[in-house]
Amino acid sequence: MATTPLVSMRGISKVYPDGVKALENVDFDLYPGEVHSLLGENGAGKTTLMRILYGEIRPSSGKIIVEDREVKWSGPWDAIRAGIAMVYQHFRLVETLTVEENLLIYLSSLGLNRAEARSRVEEAMERLGLEVPLVARVGDLPMGVRQRVEILKAISGGAKVLILDEPTSNLTPLEVEALFSVVERLKSLGVSVVYITHKLWEVTRISDRITVLRRGRVVATLKNDGVSEEELARLMVGELAEQGGRGARRKPGKAALTVRNLRVLVDGVERLKGVSLTVREGEILGVAGVAGNGQEELVAAILGLLKPVEGEVLLWGKPVRSPRDFYKLGGGIIPGDRSQILAAEMSVGENAAFIFYTGSRKIALTPGEVEALYREIKDRFHLVAPGPDAPVGRLSGGNQQKVVVGSEVLRGPKLLVAVNPTQGLDIATTRFVRGLLSDLASQGVAVLLVSADLDEVLELSDRVVVMSGGRITGELARGDATPEKVGVLMGA
Numbered sequence: 378m379a380t381t382p383l384v385s386m387r388g389i390s391k392v393y394p395d396g397v398k399a400l401e402n403v404d405f406d407l408y409p410g411e412v413h414s415l416l417g418e419n420g421a422g423k424t425t426l427m428r429i430l431y432g433e434i435r436p437s438s439g440k441i442i443v444e445d446r447e448v449k450w451s452g453p454w455d456a457i458r459a460g461i462a463m464v465y466q467h468f469r470l471v472e473t474l475t476v477e478e479n480l481l482i483y484l485s486s487l488g489l490n491r492a493e494a495r496s497r498v499e500e501a502m503e504r505l506g507l508e509v510p511l512v513a514r515v516g517d518l519p520m521g522v523r524q525r526v527e528i529l530k531a532i533s534g535g536a537k538v539l540i541l542d543e544p545t546s547n548l549t550p551l552e553v554e555a556l557f558s559v560v561e562r563l564k565s566l567g568v569s570v571v572y573i574t575h576k577l578w579e580v581t582r583i584s585d586r587i588t589v590l591r592r593g594r595v596v597a598t599l600k601n602d603g604v605s606e607e608e609l610a611r612l613m614v615g616e617l618a619e620q621g622g623r624g625a626r627r628k629p630g631k632a633a634l635t636v637r638n639l640r641v642l643v644d645g646v647e648r649l650k651g652v653s654l655t656v657r658e659g660e661i662l663g664v665a666g667v668a669g670n671g672q673e674e675l676v677a678a679i680l681g682l683l684k685p686v687e688g689e690v691l692l693w694g695k696p697v698r699s700p701r702d703f704y705k706l707g708g709g710i711i712p713g714d715r716s717q718i719l720a721a722e723m724s725v726g727e728n729a730a731f732i733f734y735t736g737s738r739k740i741a742l743t744p745g746e747v748e749a750l751y752r753e754i755k756d757r758f759h760l761v762a763p764g765p766d767a768p769v770g771r772l773s774g775g776n777q778q779k780v781v782v783g784s785e786v787l788r789g790p791k792l793l794v795a796v797n798p799t800q801g802l803d804i805a806t807t808r809f810v811r812g813l814l815s816d817l818a819s820q821g822v823a824v825l826l827v828s829a830d831l832d833e834v835l836e837l838s839d840r841v842v843v844m845s846g847g848r849i850t851g852e853l854a855r856g857d858a859t860p861e862k863v864g865v866l867m868g869a
């Protein structure tokens with residue numbers, strides 16, 4: 378490791394305008410060619426620290442030193458020009474444009490003409506060993522490929538520091554491995570990577586050093602030599618909570634959700650090719666599979682958002698033809714992408730109330746009711762927020778997820794469709810939400826769990842079906858469902 382850091386953040390504090398103290402006197406160094414992981418519970422300040430380095434927000438106090446010079450950014454473009462780039466979990470690409478157009482727009486903002494930009498992109502692809510389909514429309518690409526486009530964008534723009542904020546939350550296991558190879562390659566090119574994640578195995582696998590934040594302060598910065606996941610977890614939370622046991626043994630009851638021979642076309646392409654499944658009261662049916670194999674369409678059809686050309690969706694024997702039917706018959710949904718359901722500028726209380734009262738006749742709420750709902754989510758889901766009136770967009774990612782999960786679960790659906798329910802949640806809250814799904818099933822709720830996280834599916838499900846190419850390629854009972862068997866069915 379080089380002796381002088383490429384980036385040095387010294388005594389960084391951040392108090393947001395609404396008084397939230399997000400960081401306190403944080404020191405953070407980044408050496409050339411190192412992978413430095415940032416760990417911490419939801420709301421610990423990880424994203425805030427990196428948004429400061431990326432010039433998106435200003436620190437309340439403290440200094441940033443890049444290559445021995447103190448810098449003061451007036452916006453991200455200053456940071457980008459100095460070689461610092463950030464890739465968010467929600468990519469900042471124009472979906473209706475092609476990959477090449479996206480790259481050229483970014484590079485032209487850096488003052489490159491088309492010819493220069495093209496040769497930069499080619500060079501970066503070569504150096505990174507990355508193939509991306511330049512003529513494809515971004516909106517048509519899987520998440521893993523979009524992420525490669527973001528990385529390519531950063532590197533062709535001359536990034537020496539790449540910040541990845543929860544880069545694996547929407548990736549499949551294979552895509553995660555591919556990302557790790559790219560990170561190795563970046564290291565060998567001397568690029569420094571800041572890696573934010575909640576997954577401890579990723580941290581021990583790819584980091585050189587690890588910094589742990591707790592409530593805005595650094596608790597430790599350590600080398601990744603032999604540190605265990607347990608130690609890291611303890612550093613993050615202070616002490617470890619009891620491991621929640623699985624809910625009581627369950628006895629499945631009546632069929633709650635029945636999907637019969639569902640065929641769905643999207644833009645003339647057959648995305649569901651005759652899918653059938655049943656979820657009974659009191660059981661969790663897991664749907665595993667590589668993202669993009671029909672899971673999204675299946676969920677949309679169950680909600681009545683996509684009309685099938687053949688087949689039907691029934692809740693307790695009654696057909697679902699619209700979201701209204703779905704809610705009226707007792708359905709509930711935790712969507713895979715929380716940004717689709719939350720209105721960032723609206724308050725936490727309004728968002729919670731909106732989700733909580735979806736499908737009910739109620740239209741107006743008293744401030745007292747909103748406040749009570751907020752309290753309940755806060756207490757039961759360990760929500761960290763300044764109050765019911767704060768805009769939801771100002772909460773940390775994990776706390777936004779708690780608003781979505783909390784409001785929907787408190788609504789008390791009899792069938793819950795949960796898509797990636799723990800994405801962005803820290804270890805303790807993930808454990809809590811998994812325990813909650815399990816408890817709901819024990820109380821008789823039917824749960825359809827669609828998750829890209831295979832560990833999650835295997836841990837929670839009573840039965841697992843695997844989707845591939847718009848079909849269900851197999852069903853495995855709990856105990857019989859191993860990662861290997863699921864893997865075979867994923868490719869079937």
Ligand SMILES: Nc1ncnc2c1ncn2[C@@H]1O[C@H](COP(=O)(O)OP(=O)(O)OP(=O)(O)O)[C@@H](O)[C@H]1O
Pocket residue numbers: 393394395397398399417418419420421422423424425426761762770771772773774775776801803
């Ligand atoms: N724009 C903002 N305005 C006010 N408060 C904010 C804003 N952004 C973040 N915060 C608050 O600052 C604290 C740190 O948030 P941050 O997003 O940095 O956490 P994080 O460690 O990235 O968490 P997560 O794992 O949930 O993504 C939280 O209490 C959050 O509510």
Ligand SMILES: [Mg+2]
Pocket residue numbers: 423424425773774775
């Ligand atoms: Mg964050």
